[in-house]
Amino acid sequence: MTQENFELYRGPYNADESEKKILAYWLAHDFYKPEYNKVTKKADTVEEMRQYLAENPDKKFTIIDPPPNAYDRPHIGNISGYAYQDLLGRFWRMNDKRVLLFPGKDHAGIQGEVVVLNDLFKPQGKNKNNITREEFYEQTYQYFTEMMARAQKDEQRIGLSADYARDTFTLDPKIVHNVLQTFIDLYDTGKVYKGVRIVNWCPSCQTALADIDTQKKERESAMYYIKYPIKGESDKFITIATTRPETMLGDTAVVVHPNDERYTEFHGKTAILPLMDREIPIILDPIIERETGTGALKLTPAHATEDYEIMIRWNQANPDKKVENISVIHKDAKIVGPAGKYVGVTVGEAREAVIADLKALGLLEKEEKTLQRVPVCERCKSIIQPIMSSQWFIKTDEMKKDGLDAVENGHVSIHPKYMTKKYLHWMKNLRDWPISRSLWWGYRFPIWYKGEVEETIDENGQITEQINGIEISDFADAVAKDLAKVSFESPGTEWKQDENVFDTWFSSGQWPYVTLQKEEIDDIFYPTNVMETGYDILEFWVSRMIMLGKFRTGKYPFTDVYLHGLVKAGDGQKMSKSKKNTVSLDELVTNYGADGLRLLYIVGNKAGASYRLDEEKLKGYRNFLNKLWNASKFSMMNLPSDVAEWTDNFAFTEDDKAMLEKLNALIPQVAEKIQKFRFGIVSLDLYDSFWHDFCDVYLEAIKQRLYTKDREGNPINTSDEAVASRKAAQWTLWKALDTYLRLLHPYIPFITEYIWQSFPKKSGESETIMYATWPTAVTVK
């Protein structure tokens, strides 16, 4: 690569063109690899790197880049993360560390599946009913592979100096195997179990949905007030209010607030469930709002999420007076179980019949019109039925201890600090983690059944599971009866694999070590140093990485967590396609340069704080790049090519000394603040110092000393004194610009590299500024 390619052309700085040239230069070398050896100026072998880092364990710096959704180009928010990750990487690289930024792409579970069903399969007239699971997986994998290549280009364009040769997809076979191994380890150590739990069930898609996969829809509905007689007191009733009267068939209790005087007389008594004539206890829970409805809640634990929670709470506090749950709605949204004459009809039909029968009995006190917000399936808009279903869980009681220990005892620091409270609050309230999802796109459970698995509801409303027609009490029972196995491979042709896939967070929660293990460099780079991500996934992702990392490797996966704020649209609103306030990455990079955009992400911003995509600021940063460009051109017009080699005692003036002193103060300040994750704040000082101290003050002050000709072209400054003064100014100018370029490189890598290419350098100096060393103070005499 010759210098002609990087000449300081006339006119304003053209960021787009210049950055593309620099990117091509970087990518043509091994600069992004931690194997790069700045002494030999080529990449070591992995073994040489291993050796070197074994002898110099403090010389490594690792960030695992959060993998964005592979099916799309990274959005403005993902890109902002890269700016911070890359800043840290470049800073430490200049500070003599072997830096590994590890890129990846996520398969994105349910979101990914929805996208391919709409964008890939629907246009072909295909859906999950007319293709096989294998076809689906194969085509989707192919589609994702193509999309990932595109996403990688965007990462490169923003300047992320990641080791792209190691770019890894979450469904890479090696990763899959390793993630499944973790599940098997969890199973072997008794930390995973299959249990019955309430889930959001979509009767149309025939799948369980995570809360996040549901939407709320408003609809006209009626509130029914139903009188439940009190046992042994024929003239007394307790009235409940409900919008879903059909669920009363599964009622197992009535709940009131313990301090509600209206119901004190019923404490400990029993109500008679109308229509079913079932005796149900009246229990207490302070979560009940006395003003809502009648202040008395009918409890249907099998078909209402909150009721289920109340039941769990009550049963834990009252083990001797446990409340049952009774299922009366099946996966097809029809009535089943101990529901008498209503069995077999749909939920809607059951509602009408129940109301009619209550009226006939005189137990319907009144009904009122009301607006109800019902959960619907995000995909097909069907109304969700909460039902009991068998799901896989991870026991979190022990992992939770690790999760707390990591942060409470300072093994992992969270920036900003106040987010620690969010984390601990979430961790303390953590319950067992349901990890199965009824999807096709993801890691299928390494669980095999000998025959079909069926879930049925018996005459008592209890879920029972059968394999090949044989009833089993739980998974361990199935294993004991040789009806189920945990294994990577199929145990035989008659065995069928569990239909579920893992929750995406189960796999991405293992990302720091599975990536490094795939490359067989985990012994070198694990644990990593920093996890840099958005604060919105602190609980979802960071916490899981900490717990699973400790479980699987015995070590916490990183020491610092930096949480960036979210980028909002120019109007201060959250960016979303539906609001039409998104801006394309291409547009921003073309107009302001990747460097300009990086400055927007970083300058003046702090951890956890959101900020807006402000065009005015971007223009300001573009001007800054142009200022740097012009100041550099001016400097080089006035610098002899051998200035870097000068070592004389210079005749410094007060201006020179002031400039060098300013830099001496700035250098450690920038380094210190970056190490404390305060790089956004200190960049203001750097920005200001360059523009003001260097351009406005120093450059203007030395112009008269630099000139060798006047306006008419006559020689000036020819005396010995003037020559010595010019020399001091030239050297100071060179030293100052050299220092600013280095200090600025982690923030604006492209333009600093571009200038560096033509900048006078000492012999033996790094060809790329990426491996130039962080500046040190100059002694001024």
Next chain:
RNA sequence: GGGCAGUUAGCUCAGUUGGUCAGAGCUAUCGGUUUACAUCCGAUCGGUCAUAGGUUCGAAUCCUAUACUGCCCACCA
């Protein structure tokens, strides 16, 4: 309802161990420059740092309360 933040010049925001911290950029007004600068430079205007108490020799900075704003979680029987 629970949790976490924010409230500083017209606008967007800095100000982390309480003592040159009352700031930056943009905007506005005025002046200058064009042998680096789609310009750039200099100057000016502008805030009782949400409100009320408290701690302190001293508080934008710590504590309490109040009022707004935003985000996350739960829920609406």
